[in-house]
């Protein structure tokens with residue numbers, strides 16, 4: 001067996017005890033396989049790598065015991081999967097279900113390192129109005145609605161991902177109306193909501209790492225959005241902040257958010273293996289002042 005196949009096998013075996021239907025099996029350099037990620041969604045596998053990793057695909061498959069359902073993508077050009085299979089799957093996360101689309105994009109539609117934060121949101125949303133900024137496929141909106149939120153609003157600039165979010169609401173049998181999905185820039189949405197006098201009992205702030213890096217300071221944008229979002233928080237409200245920018249510490253995120261010490265800090269996902277200054281998700285909740 002090649003070194004790559006052996007490393008994949010060892011990485012997958014290390015995740016064996018984890019009870020998740022959707023799990024990261026190989027996490028790049030943290031599993032001695034730089035520029036390669038493998039995730040499993042039920043019986044289907046999703047392999048993503050840099051272009052120079054494409055030649056390793058047979059060894060990766062051997063390390064996974066040649067599963068029947070494998071989708072892969074190396075860089076932008078090289079991609080594939082079983083003939084006639086569009087890669088659409090439904091995967092469970094606790095009581096929630098999510099659509100994923102394997103092989104199509106850089107992310108299949110569900111950030112697995114956010115599962116603990118989604119569980120936190122579900123547990124802290126009963127009877128609350130929750131605003132989900134940078135909603136993507138609305139994982140946090142679904143978690144809030146499933147947790148009994150009386151209102152959820154999902155904001156994102158990309159209409160395609162909001163359509164997927166709507167499908168996730170439908171999949172979970174969750175109510176939604178014309179306020180649930182809002183194609184809007186996050187800062188513009190926050191200013192518009194402030195002007196309208198809106199109040200929320202929970203706000204999720206999860207900007208893309210690239211956007212957070214705009215202007216050279218990875219936390220400046222996050223801080224601006226959190227300050228605006230903080231103005232909309234009702235008494236007793238919470239703000240959940242996620243930051244996956246490279247080399248950013250919990251303390252630095254706390255300082256950027258500006259709401260004091262967090263009331264909850266997420267643990268590193270057990271199937272992710274951050275190395276050194278490499279990106280790792282910082283997730284923390286803060287309480288509204290006053």
Ligand SMILES: C[S@@+](CC[C@H](N)C(=O)[O-])C[C@H]1O[C@@H](n2cnc3c(N)ncnc32)[C@H](O)[C@@H]1O
Nearest residue numbers: 134135136137139156157158185186206207208
């Ligand atoms: C890191 S993903 C968010 C992941 C999401 N919170 C989840 O749990 O699945 C970032 C999202 O922010 C959106 N986005 C980027 N710039 C934005 C902006 N200025 N305003 C609102 N959304 C934006 C992107 O379209 C993308 O869907």
